[in-house]
Amino acid sequence: MPTPQTASPPALTPPALTPPDLALVIVAVDDLSAATDFWVALTGWETTEDAPVYRELRAPSGVRLGVYARTAFVVNLGCDVADLAAGPVAATEVYLAVDDVVSTQRRALALGARLLREVETKPWGDDVAYVLAPGGLVVALAAPTGS
Structure with missing residues (x-):
């Protein structure tokens, strides 16, 4: 009895576009001022955006850290604050x-x-x-x- 042939998966080709680069990490917080003050004091990173619900810091490497008020962050996602995990860690x-x-x-x-x-x-x-x-x-x- 012949053994069945296993088909090999199709070869993946590299994307035609430039690969993505990590530019920004955004964290949602309950206390925007306290969280921003912590990050600025710890890292010394420059604040590049300062809006009522969002602050952005730039590391020397160019990567940015966004600190977003949780209540405004969920608007972008189309969900309620309760839907966004806010565990202790x-x-x-x-x-x-x-x-x-x-x-x-x-x-x-x-x-x-x-x-x-x-x-x-x-x-x-x-x-x-x-x-x-x-x-x-x-x-x-x-x-x-x-x-």
Whole structure:
């Protein structure tokens, strides 16, 4: 009895367009002022947009961090605030490359962050501490091990 032939999946071709680039990460928060103040004080990033419901900061790399009032953010999505998960810890993490993990962790805590995990060496070669920023976003503070 012959064995059935398995069809191979079609070959994927690269997109004809330029691949996308990460330009902006937006976080929805309950207290826009507190969250913005935290990020500016922690990072020193320039505020490039300052609207009543939205603030935007630019990192030296050019990537932007948007801080959006949760009540206005949901309007873009067409849902109610209650539909937008507002748990105590977001299932998203911002991974910041820093010169000194311990000093940056102390600074974050002094600015109102909550400690989630003390600095520890990770298998991928970074020393990382985790804090919870105002608004519930997990922030990893990382530097290459031994730096």
